[in-house]
Amino acid sequence: MNLSFNTLDSPSVDKVGIEDRIARVKARSIKKEAKIKGLKLALNMIDLTTLEGIDTENKVKQMCYKARHLHDVYADLPSVAAVCVYPNFVKTAVNELKGSAVKVASVATAFPSGHSSLNIKLEDTKIAVDSGADEVDMVISRGRFHKGDYGYVFDEIAAVKAACGKARLKVILETGELGNYDKVRKASDIAIYAGADFIKTSTGKIQPAATLPVTLVMLEAIKDYYYKTGKMIGMKPAGGISNAKLALHYLIMVKETLGNKWLTNKWFRFGASSLANDLLMQLMKQKTGVYQSTDYFSKD
Amino acid sequence: MTKRIDVLKTYKIFIDGKFPRTESGRYYTLSNNGKGIANICLSSRKDVRNAVVASRKAFGSWSGRSAYNRAQVLYRIAEMIEGRRDQFVAEIISMGGSKNAAENEVNNSIDRLIYYAGWCDKINQVFGAVNPVASSHFNFSLLEPMGVVGIIAPADYSLLGIVSAMLPALAAGNPVVVLASEQKPLCSVTLAEVLATSDVPSGVVNILTGNTSELIPHLSAHMDVNAIFYCKNNPKEINQIQLAAVDNLKRIVLSKNSDWNNSAHETPYYISDFMETKTTWHPIEQIAGSGSGY
Numbered sequence: 001m002n003l004s005f006n007t008l009d010s011p012s013v014d015k016v017g018i019e020d021r022i023a024r025v026k027a028r029s030i031k032k033e034a035k036i037k038g039l040k041l042a043l044n045m046i047d048l049t050t051l052e053g054i055d056t057e058n059k060v061k062q063m064c065y066k067a068r069h070l071h072d073v074y075a076d077l078p079s080v081a082a083v084c085v086y087p088n089f090v091k092t093a094v095n096e097l098k099g100s101a102v103k104v105a106s107v108a109t110a111f112p113s114g115h116s117s118l119n120i121k122l123e124d125t126k127i128a129v130d131s132g133a134d135e136v137d138m139v140i141s142r143g144r145f146h147k148g149d150y151g152y153v154f155d156e157i158a159a160v161k162a163a164c165g166k167a168r169l170k171v172i173l174e175t176g177e178l179g180n181y182d183k184v185r186k187a188s189d190i191a192i193y194a195g196a197d198f199i200k201t202s203t204g205k206i207q208p209a210a211t212l213p214v215t216l217v218m219l220e221a222i223k224d225y226y227y228k229t230g231k232m233i234g235m236k237p238a239g240g241i242s243n244a245k246l247a248l249h250y251l252i253m254v255k256e257t258l259g260n261k262w263l264t265n266k267w268f269r270f271g272a273s274s275l276a277n278d279l280l281m282q283l284m285k286q287k288t289g290v291y292q293s294t295d296y297f298s299k300d
Numbered sequence: 301m302t303k304r305i306d307v308l309k310t311y312k313i314f315i316d317g318k319f320p321r322t323e324s325g326r327y328y329t330l331s332n333n334g335k336g337i338a339n340i341c342l343s344s345r346k347d348v349r350n351a352v353v354a355s356r357k358a359f360g361s362w363s364g365r366s367a368y369n370r371a372q373v374l375y376r377i378a379e380m381i382e383g384r385r386d387q388f389v390a391e392i393i394s395m396g397g398s399k400n401a402a403e404n405e406v407n408n409s410i411d412r413l414i415y416y417a418g419w420c421d422k423i424n425q426v427f428g429a430v431n432p433v434a435s436s437h438f439n440f441s442l443l444e445p446m447g448v449v450g451i452i453a454p455a456d457y458s459l460l461g462i463v464s465a466m467l468p469a470l471a472a473g474n475p476v477v478v479l480a481s482e483q484k485p486l487c488s489v490t491l492a493e494v495l496a497t498s499d500v501p502s503g504v505v506n507i508l509t510g511n512t513s514e515l516i517p518h519l520s521a522h523m524d525v526n527a528i529f530y531c532k533n534n535p536k537e538i539n540q541i542q543l544a545a546v547d548n549l550k551r552i553v554l555s556k557n558s559d560w561n562n563s564a565h566e567t568p569y570y571i572s573d574f575m576e577t578k579t580t581w582h583p584i585e586q587i588a589g590s591g592s593g594y
Contacts, residue, residue, distance in 0.1 A: 290547060291349050293356075293524035 010189045011224075013181035013217055022212045025253050035248070036286050042247040043070070043279045044078035045265045046272055047105055047236070050085060051112075051204065060089040064096035066298055071280045074287070080276060081265035082135060086111070087124060090131035105135035105170070109160060112174075112203035114139035118156060125163040136160070137170040139203060140187060142177045150190055157194035170198035170236055170269075175214045176206040184214055188221035198234035204271065209239025212249060219257040232261065238271025244282040247275060311485070313341045313509055314492035316354035317502025322347050322510070330485065332396045340485050343510035345518040348477070351506035352524050355448040355475040358503030363445040363473040367421035370473060374417035377498045378410045381459075384494060388459050391486040395458060408561055409463045415566045416467040423472070423571050431579070438582040443575035445473030446551070447526030450519040452479045452512055454531040457560050458487035464560050465531045466505060468570035474527075475504045477519065485509045513537060520544040527551040527574055533558055 030038055048067050050059060060083075067080050082103035083093050093104045106128035110116035116124075121138075128136055138160050144152045161169050171191035175184050191199050199218055202209040215237045222233045235254070241247055247270060254262050262268050277299075281292040312319040324344035330337045362370070381388065385406055392402035424442050431439040449469040454461035458481060466476050480488035492507045508515065516537055520528050521544035528541055528550055538554065545552055553573045557564045 288547075289521075291352065291518070291522040291524065293522075293548065296523060296548075 010182070010186040013185050013220075015181055018181065018213045018216055022216060022253075025212065025249055025256070028249070028252050030248060030252070032286075036283065038248050038251055039244055039279050039283050039286070040078055041263065042244070042251060042270065043276065043283075044081060045268055046080040046270050046276050046279075047082045047084040047238075048080045048276060049083070049204070049238070049271055049273050051107060055086060055089060057089065057092045060085055060092045061096050064093055064102075066276075067097065067102045068100050069298075070276065071284070071297060074280070074283060077280075077283075081269055084137060084271065087128040087131065087133075090128055090133045094132040103134040104132065105137055106131070106133040107137045107139075107172075107203075109138040111137070111139055111172075112205040114141050114174075115143070118159060121156070122159060122163045125160050129163070129165055129167050133167055135168045135170060135198075136164050137172055137200060139172045139174060140191065142174055145178070145183075145187060145190075150186070153187075154190050154194045157191055157196060161195035168197040168234075169195065170200045170234070171196040172200045172203055172238075173218075174203055174206055175201045175210075175218075176208045181214070181217045184217045185221055188218045189225075192221060192225050192233050196233065198236050198269070200236040200238055200269075200271065202237075202239040202271075204239035207240075210237035210241055210271075212246075212253060215250065216253060216257065219254065223258055226258070232267055234267040234269065235262070236269040236271055241270055241272050242274045243278045244275075247279065309338070311338050311340050311489040311509070313343055313347060314489070314495070314505070314507040315347065315351050315503075316357075316506065317496060319492065319496075322508075323350070326510075328510075330395070332394065337394055338486060340489075340509045343508040343515060345515065347508055347510075348515055348518045348522070351477040351508060352448060352450075352519075352522050354503035354506055355477050356524055358475045358501055359445075359447060361501045362470075362475050362504045367424070367473070370471065371417045371420035373499045374413055374420065374467070374471065377494060377500065378413035378417065380494045380498045381406070381410050381413070381491075384490070387490060388487055391490060392458050392484075395484050395486055404561065405457065405460045409460045412460070412464055412467060412566060416471040416571070419568055419571055420471050423568060423575070426568060427572050427575075433581075436584050438584045439579065440582075441577050441579040443472075443572060444578050446574055446576045447474060448524060449474045449476045449527045449529060449574055450479075450522070450525045451476050451529045452516065452519075452531055452537075453481050453488070454555070454558070454560055455481050455483055455512075456558075457481065458484035459491065460560050461531065462488045462491060462507070464565050465529060465555075469527070469529060469574040470505070472571045472574040474574050475506075477506045477525070478508065479512045479515050479519065480507055480509045482510065482512050513540075516540055517544055520550065521547065523548045525550060527553065529553045529555070529574070531555040 050063050067083050070077050079102050082105045084105040085093050087106045090106045108125045108128045109121040140153050173187045178184050188199050277297045284292050312321055322341040322343045323346045326342035327339045328342050330340050388406045389402045428442045433439040451465050453465045466478055469476050488507050495505050520541040
């Protein structure tokens with residue numbers, strides 16, 4: 001598809017309208033069977049993540065074990081969608097997850113700041129892909145973006161996409177550093193037109209990370225692109241989504257904005273670590289009728 | 301001059317250091333001799349859930365501080381009640397009680413706080429031990445706070461009941477979720493206002509009003525509650541608690557004396573009821589028995 005992209009084409013965002021819609025989403029409540037289905041769906045959309053300076057191979061192995069054995073006493077649980085690690089742990093993760101449906105995602109391109117030269121970023125991406133990563137989570141150059149150097153940001157994403165080969169590319173906008181919804185919309189459009197398979201809110205290192213309104217702005221960008229081209233783009237809010245109720249609000253918003261087609265882990269993900277246990281605790285609450293304690297669930 | 305209209309107090313619940321209304325929006329009207337006194341929150345299972353979450357969050361900040369400092373905080377509560385003495389007395393009278401009995405109850409409440417404040421940093425001196433062992437180890441046992449304690453306050457008392465019921469667990473270093481007396485709830489809410497200004501960290505004490513028999517199953521089945529202190533004497537409720545508490549082997553403590561003015565309720569054994577013994581084996585050079593090992 002040969003679409004020309006002009007950054008001036010990005011529409012401005014109706015801030016009041018967005019927040020009003022979020023208020024209505026948050027007023028929704030789903031119960032019983034629908035809730036259980038929603039909780040399981042959310043569990044199946046998680047990218048179980050560890051991106052800390054103190055990560056070690058054993059930490060990654062432990063998380064991969066958790067990804068495969070979420071809570072064995074509960075039969076018929078789905079697995080998480082993927083684990084997300086730094087490039088140097090990709091091999092370990094691939095090895096640990098062999099034979100399972102769980103994918104391996106790697107951050108790349110000088111995560112989390114994105115401050116490095118393009119060739120280093122491409123090399124970073126190649127290391128991840130060559131080690132066997134199914135998905136690459138890149139960060140955009142926010143400094144360049146704020147300077148108005150949109151062409152650079154666009155070309156960089158396109159170059160990383162080319163380096164990804166078969167791996168799916170998630171583009172992190174780091175919305176907490178973008179300032180306002182209009183800039184979030186513009187960055188979303190740049191990422192989508194440059195070849196992103198997914199757009200992602202945050203690295204998790206900056207506050208605020210993912211929020212419902214920012215995610216809605218990005219979903220609208222995906223919707224407009226879909227209407228224009230018929231091509232689906234995935235969405236991944238990341239950071240700060242730690243409880244089941246909030247996760248269900250996200251799912252309601254995705255369903256009402258993009259429709260059922262997006263309600264699968266091929267097109268929607270949560271970047272989170274503590275969310276999994278809260279979902280598991282809610283599922284156990286639904287099953288047993290008793291409020292749960294973290295004492296009885298494995299740590300990631 | 302027009303007649304002044306009294307400003308009536310809204311009695312709310314106390315969760316995580318804040319005063320929300322119950323999430324359910326329900327209430328009941330407390331009355332004495334057919335005269336309405338106040339509208340009281342009828343808490344729901346979700347309020348119980350929120351209170352337990354707040355308690356769990358507060359566990360570290362309460363159990364982790366020095367026992368000496370916990371004593372200071374409990375003493376501070378006594379000071380603050382002293383300052384509000386007239387309000388507590390008036391509330392007890394309004395719920396049906398003589399002036400003498402009311403004053404006596406407030407006095408006993410303050411004295412009981414002082415009593416338990418004093419025990420905070422002494423409990424391990426009395427209940428901790430260095431144990432003789434037959435190997436070269438320094439072996440000692442200390443009592444540690446056990447976790448979130450759910451408390452069902454006495455039904456027939458107002459201030460003295462809730463104060464006496466929550467003090468042992470607090471002195472031990474546990475955060476508490478208290479179900480206040482359904483019949484005499486006013487002082488519980490006013491006590492929450494005292495706690496909010498007494499250096500008690502938020503979430504350490506959470507107070508819910510409402511129908512206790514509705515809330516007991518949810519509190520005693522909650523997997524994140526480690527013990528229940530039941531201060532009423534309703535065999536049906538006791539049975540309910542015992543059944544629900546089985547899943548995570550909660551400790552259940554039943555109060556043995558229903559006269560809360562009685563000083564039998566001032567005992568360090570109540571504190572040790574809400575503690576776990578931890579025994580440590582520390583390797584040493586000498587074999588015990590061949591001389592002093594420590």
